[in-house]
Amino acid sequence: MTHAAPQGILDARIDEIEAICAKYPSRRSAMLPVLWMVQQQEGWISQAAMKEVAEVVGCTAAEVYEVVSFYTMFQQRPTGKYHIGLCKTLACAICGAFEASDYIASRYHIPPGGVSPDGRFSMEHVECIGACSEAPAMLVGPVLHGNLTPARINEILDHLS
Amino acid sequence: MALATEYTPVFLPAQDSSRTEWLRDYNGGGGYRFAKAALAKQPSEVIDLVKDSGLRGRGGAGFPTGMKWSFLPKGAQPRYLCINADESEPGTCKDRPIMEQRPHLLLEGIMIALHAIESKQAFIYIRGEYYKGAEVLQKAVDELYAAGILGKNALGVQGREMHIVVHRGAGAYICGEETALLTSLEGYRGYPKLKPPFPAVSGLYGKPTIINNVETIATLPILFDKGVDWYKSFVHERSTGPRLFCISGHVKRPGVYELPMTVTLKELIYDYCGGVRNGHDLKFVIPGGSSVPWLLPNQIDHPMSMEGMAQAGSMLGSAGCMVMDHTVCPVWALANLSAFYKHESCGQCTPCREGASWLFKIVQRIENGGGVPSDMDLLAQIAGDGTPNTGQISGRSICALGDAAAWPVGSAIRQFRGEFEEHIRLKGCPYKNKRFWMDGGKFVNEAHPGKATVGAAAHH
Ligand SMILES: Cc1cc2nc3c(=O)[nH]c(=O)nc-3n(C[C@H](O)[C@H](O)[C@H](O)COP(=O)(O)O)c2cc1C
Ligand code: SF4
Ligand code: FES
Numbered sequence: 001m002t003h004a005a006p007q008g009i010l011d012a013r014i015d016e017i018e019a020i021c022a023k024y025p026s027r028r029s030a031m032l033p034v035l036w037m038v039q040q041q042e043g044w045i046s047q048a049a050m051k052e053v054a055e056v057v058g059c060t061a062a063e064v065y066e067v068v069s070f071y072t073m074f075q076q077r078p079t080g081k082y083h084i085g086l087c088k089t090l091a092c093a094i095c096g097a098f099e100a101s102d103y104i105a106s107r108y109h110i111p112p113g114g115v116s117p118d119g120r121f122s123m124e125h126v127e128c129i130g131a132c133s134e135a136p137a138m139l140v141g142p143v144l145h146g147n148l149t150p151a152r153i154n155e156i157l158d159h160l161s
Numbered sequence: 162m163a164l165a166t167e168y169t170p171v172f173l174p175a176q177d178s179s180r181t182e183w184l185r186d187y188n189g190g191g192g193y194r195f196a197k198a199a200l201a202k203q204p205s206e207v208i209d210l211v212k213d214s215g216l217r218g219r220g221g222a223g224f225p226t227g228m229k230w231s232f233l234p235k236g237a238q239p240r241y242l243c244i245n246a247d248e249s250e251p252g253t254c255k256d257r258p259i260m261e262q263r264p265h266l267l268l269e270g271i272m273i274a275l276h277a278i279e280s281k282q283a284f285i286y287i288r289g290e291y292y293k294g295a296e297v298l299q300k301a302v303d304e305l306y307a308a309g310i311l312g313k314n315a316l317g318v319q320g321r322e323m324h325i326v327v328h329r330g331a332g333a334y335i336c337g338e339e340t341a342l343l344t345s346l347e348g349y350r351g352y353p354k355l356k357p358p359f360p361a362v363s364g365l366y367g368k369p370t371i372i373n374n375v376e377t378i379a380t381l382p383i384l385f386d387k388g389v390d391w392y393k394s395f396v397h398e399r400s401t402g403p404r405l406f407c408i409s410g411h412v413k414r415p416g417v418y419e420l421p422m423t424v425t426l427k428e429l430i431y432d433y434c435g436g437v438r439n440g441h442d443l444k445f446v447i448p449g450g451s452s453v454p455w456l457l458p459n460q461i462d463h464p465m466s467m468e469g470m471a472q473a474g475s476m477l478g479s480a481g482c483m484v485m486d487h488t489v490c491p492v493w494a495l496a497n498l499s500a501f502y503k504h505e506s507c508g509q510c511t512p513c514r515e516g517a518s519w520l521f522k523i524v525q526r527i528e529n530g531g532g533v534p535s536d537m538d539l540l541a542q543i544a545g546d547g548t549p550n551t552g553q554i555s556g557r558s559i560c561a562l563g564d565a566a567a568w569p570v571g572s573a574i575r576q577f578r579g580e581f582e583e584h585i586r587l588k589g590c591p592y593k594n595k596r597f598w599m600d601g602g603k604f605v606n607e608a609h610p611g612k613a614t615v616g617a618a619a620h621h
Contacts, residue, residue: 133254
């Protein structure tokens with residue numbers, strides 16, 4: 001292909017999307033699965049992506065935005081290559097979540113709400129992630145880690161490139 | 162009556178928690194024999210068996226499961242089963258190990274429930290943060306289709322169609338509320354709806370729908386395996402069967418403990434979890450997820466059953482139990498929980514949206530030293546006294562999140578009024594250095610109320 005016909009990010013995945021839609025009595029139910037598909041592929045969900053999702057699930061882009069903005073896991077901006085979701089709710093908070101957060105932010109140079117200069121890490125504080133008995137806990141991308149200590153954190157994050 | 166000490170776990174038998182039990186190992190390699198046994202019975206017989214067991218929902222409200230099923234209108238099709246795997250109530254982490262370690266226990270339970278309620282289609286709504294759980298469940302579902310256990314002729318029974326879809330949420334506590342779960346599954350913002358109509362009459366896509374928690378449904382194969390009499394032998398008042406207790410916070414051995422509900426909160430903390438760590442004193446306990454009333458050390462000698470926790474002055478809720486030692490400032494802890502509810506209010510109802518936000522602001526202000534004496538009345542006015550239908554939120558909103566936001570405030574003040582007033586009088590928090598950083602199981606720096614502390618936590 002020589003020149004740039006505008007290409008959709010979901011073009012190559014239409015069959016997968018149709019298979020998802022077929023699982024539900026209503027096409028609209030594919031909304032969250034398709035948004036997850038976008039985020040897994042692109043790392044975040046752009047306005048352009050929302051337009052495409054609107055087309056495949058059969059609604060307006062505004063309706064897709066309404067959904068994206070409701071769910072905290074959907075990212076509307078690029079994140080670091082490894083996005084950290086550090087739990088700040090009570091069980092983790094009393095087991096050192098904020099201390100873990102300070103430690104991670106300073107060791108890996110993650111500015112509040114931003115991405116580390118090397119592009120590796122971003123971090124947000126999230127509410128209870130269902131690992132309370134292994135507090136403090138965090139998700140690094142899709143992987144859950146609990147019982148965080150400085151040594152554990154180094155072990156988990158140092159080798160991620 | 163069987164004793165807690167004689168109990169051998171059946172949901173989560175001792176095993177490597179990183180291991181998943183796949184189809185070939187499930188039921189000792191015997192496949193879905195309990196679902197087969199269920200399918201050989203009439204649906205009404207299965208419902209009667211569940212009613213007889215006394216099983217009550219494990220999601221928090223404790224509604225009798227068999228009774229819920231019998232509310233479905235006769236004959237109406239299609240009808241759906243939704244599994245609530247949203248597990249987001251702070252302190253609760255019991256459904257995750259079931260899904261990660263024993264997906265087929267849940268899936269076989271789903272097939273038994275589908276048969277009982279005469280439905281063909283189940284959806285598992287699993288919170289977005291449970292990446293591993295969703296992946297494991299999807300693989301396990303794929304195993305079932307490949308083995309012909311799910312599909313057009315489920316378990317080889319001609320014409321008995323059964324399907325299970327794994328559906329991921331994307332980060333919203335409110336989607337654990339059953340009507341919000343359904344709107345989310347339909348592809349919208351997770352807004353709760355007013356009841357009635359109840360989902361059993363008009364639920365997913367407007368069709369009759371049953372919503373049950375993961376642990377509730379995972380109980381079904383166990384009822385067939387061990388028998389209803391075995392199940393009922395573990396009983397405290399009207400709370401039957403074993404339960405998964407999640408213990409977090411300042412105990413020596415936090416974890417998920419599977420025990421009969423005759424076990425007392427005190428035994429759980431001291432005998433099973435080894436007591437409070439670092440030789441500290443117990444300050445308070447939140448025994449059933451973040452929304453239930455707080456208990457003081459002299460209130461914990463009660464069984465961890467619905468009735469036992471009611472007698473103690475709290476609720477069993479989701480059985481997620483958070484334990485706080487004497488280094489925890491109750492005002493700071495309340496501000497943490499109020500921040501949670503403020504963040505998670507879906508914003509539909511004014512009393513909840515505005516109320517949760519104000520509660521957080523006022524509690525935070527008191528914690529930060531900006532509190533004034535009239536704040537205590539203001540909090541009581543908004544939040545009530547920690548019981549239903551008091552204050553300006555509870556009982557005035559669409560769903561129970563409003564109540565959940567208000568109750569901890571009333572309860573915290575009842576238990577620790579003096580400490581709130583102390584914050585206001587001192588214009589600050591008397592717990593000078595709230596550092597909780599653990600390293601190798603030891604506090605790097607310990608905080609003691611009222612005492613000056615030595616240096617900041619050594620973590621830079
Ligand atoms: C704000 C709110 C959050 C809830 N979160 C959950 C949850 O994460 N998991 C759950 O099983 N039930 C949750 N529930 C309870 C459900 O609405 C519902 O009662 C339960 O899933 C029914 O299943 P059960 O009868 O098997 O317990 C929540 C309720 C409210 C009001
Ligand atoms: S009570 Fe709160 S969470 Fe529930 S519907 Fe109203 S605003 Fe939303
Ligand atoms: S409070 Fe952090 S995982 Fe539950």
